[in-house]
Amino acid sequence: GDDHLQGYFEAIIEADQKVEPRDWMPDDYRRSLVRQIAQHAHSEIIGMQPEGNWITRAPSLKRKAILLAKVQDEAGHGLYLYAAAETLGVSRDELVELLLSGRQKYSSIFNYPTLTWADVGAIGWLVDGAAIVNQVPLCRCSYGPYARAMIRICKEESFHQRQGFEILHTLAHGTPAQREMAQDAVNRWWYPSLAMFGPPDSDSTHSERSMAWKIKRFSNDELRQRFVDMCVQQASVLTLSLPDPDLRWNAEREHYDFTQPDFDELMQVVKGNGPCNRQRIEHRRRAHSEGAWVREAAAAYAAKRAVREPA
Ligand code: 3HC
Numbered sequence: 027g028d029d030h031l032q033g034y035f036e037a038i039i040e041a042d043q044k045v046e047p048r049d050w051m052p053d054d055y056r057r058s059l060v061r062q063i064a065q066h067a068h069s070e071i072i073g074m075q076p077e078g079n080w081i082t083r084a085p086s087l088k089r090k091a092i093l094l095a096k097v098q099d100e101a102g103h104g105l106y107l108y109a110a111a112e113t114l115g116v117s118r119d120e121l122v123e124l125l126l127s128g129r130q131k132y133s134s135i136f137n138y139p140t141l142t143w144a145d146v147g148a149i150g151w152l153v154d155g156a157a158i159v160n161q162v163p164l165c166r167c168s169y170g171p172y173a174r175a176m177i178r179i180c181k182e183e184s185f186h187q188r189q190g191f192e193i194l195h196t197l198a199h200g201t202p203a204q205r206e207m208a209q210d211a212v213n214r215w216w217y218p219s220l221a222m223f224g225p226p227d228s229d230s231t232h233s234e235r236s237m238a239w240k241i242k243r244f245s246n247d248e249l250r251q252r253f254v255d256m257c258v259q260q261a262s263v264l265t266l267s268l269p270d271p272d273l274r275w276n277a278e279r280e281h282y283d284f285t286q287p288d289f290d291e292l293m294q295v296v297k298g299n300g301p302c303n304r305q306r307i308e309h310r311r312r313a314h315s316e317g318a319w320v321r322e323a324a325a326a327y328a329a330k331r332a333v334r335e336p337a
Contacts, residue, residue, distance in 0.1 A: 039240055044170035047113040055239055058232060059169050060114050061130075062241065064121045067107035069133035070100045072306050076140040077149060085143060092189050093146060099182045106179060110171040126311050134292055135222045137300030144197055144204075144211035150190015151264075152212070152219040152257070158183050159253045160223065163243035172241075191260065198264050212261070213269040221287035221295075223250040229289070254284045 031050040038045055045051055074097050081097065084090035108118045124130035135153050140146065158180060165176040197208035224246035227233060236242035244252075254273075261268050270285045294300065 039168050042166075042240070043168075044173065045168050046170045054235070056114050058236065058239070059172065059241065060111055060116050062232075062236075063107055063111040063114070063172055064116070064124065065131050065133075067104045067111060067121065068125045068130060069136065070104035070107060072132040072136045072310060073153075074100045075306055075309055076136055076138070076302075077146055079140050080143060080146050083143070084146075089146075089193070096150070096186050096189065099186065103179045103182070106175040107172075110169075110175045113171045122314065126307065126314060128298065128307070131296060132306075133222055134295040134300065135218055136306060137295050137302045138215070138218050139302055141214070142207050142211060144194065144207040145215070147190050147193030147197060147208065148211035148215040150186050150188075151194055151260070152190075152215045153222065154183055154186040154190060155257065155260075156219045156222045156253050158187055159249050159256065163249070164241075166240075166243055168240040191264070194264050194266065198266050208264075209266050212266050216269050217287040218295075220250055220254070220284075221289070221292040223247075223253065225289055225292065226286070251281050254282050258282055 028050075032052065035045065035049070035051055035055075038049070045055075077093060077100075078097050081090060081093050084093055108121060111121060112118060121130065125132065135156075140149070161176050161180050161183060165173055165180060167173045167176065194208050194212070197204040199205075224230060227245045227247045230246055233242055233245055237245070257268065258273065273282055273284045276283045295303070298304075
């Protein structure tokens with residue numbers, strides 16, 4: 027019966043092994059993974075918009091080529107993650123529909139505007155930096171397809187973070203106006219990047235179960251702290267400051283004390299009331315409908331091919 031299967035499932039989790047698509051799994055393990063992987067995939071796809079906004083206005087061909095490659099990578103990350111979600115029995119079309127109808131979400135961070143070129147640097151350094159801190163532990167997540175998707179995504183993400191750091195380093199060591207632009211971007215992206223890690227552990231609805239299932243390996247607050255500790259050193263190499271007067275090393279805790287992000291703002295953004303939520307979804311809806319002919323043509327072509335050369 028199911029309790030035998032439940033026991034088998036728990037033994038896999040206990041032994042730090044991987045649950046694979048054909049293994050029996052509890053319904054709410056499956057549901058929570060679909061929720062998280064789908065929203066992770068939606069984040070990658072929506073995340074193409076704020077950075078894509080600067081491809082036509084990059085300051086040099088080199089920067090344009092790098093940004094193009096990064097945005098294409100994000101599309102690929104979305105693909106790997108939708109494919110991982112499909113192994114749980116949902117279709118990509120279903121998930122896209124849930125996103126477009128507002129029943130599934132994407133990361134809060136992409137609801138902020140990219141006002142200057144320096145934002146491309148701040149997103150690379152801070153947002154992709156936060157994504158790496160969050161995604162490296164997910165390489166050890168108990169669900170096989172998700173963990174494997176993460177390994178490749180993390181490799182590409184470190185390139186994203188490096189190029190962002192390099193943009194900010196160049197601006198910070200450029201003209202006073204460039205330096206000011208870099209500092210302004212860091213000031214605007216710092217707290218929303220801290221909020222990316224989710225609500226405080228005390229308000230986290232999924233953490234307990236997610237950690238018991240070894241999907242989430244570290245709590246929201248633990249990863250947020252790890253991110254802050256990492257950024258302080260890097261900010262000093264950039265010679266840029268972080269917009270937190272209470273940021274200071276706590277020798278007892280051996281971590282930096284810091285000001286928490288505004289979690290009310292996070293909940294408002296998650297609810298759809300952020301600066302760019304409507305624009306992001308409208309853009310995605312338009313792109314989806316304008317791209318319908320491409321999907322139909324690709325499907326028709328694949329169907330013809332299948333008839334000619336049965337597998
Ligand atoms: N933005 C939007 N929603 C958020 C959020 C955020 N920053 N943080 C939390 N939430 C939502 C959760 O989805 C959950 O709502 P739901 O039940 O409707 O899904 C609710 O707030 C409560 O939060 P919990 O802490 O209980 O939720 P989780 O256990 O799922 O933890 C998480 C949140 C840490 C984001 C986790 O879902 C996770 O690790 N997801 C995978 C990573 C991910 O999605 N990253 C997106 C960042 S962007 C990115 O990686 C692209 C890169 O190229 C920059």
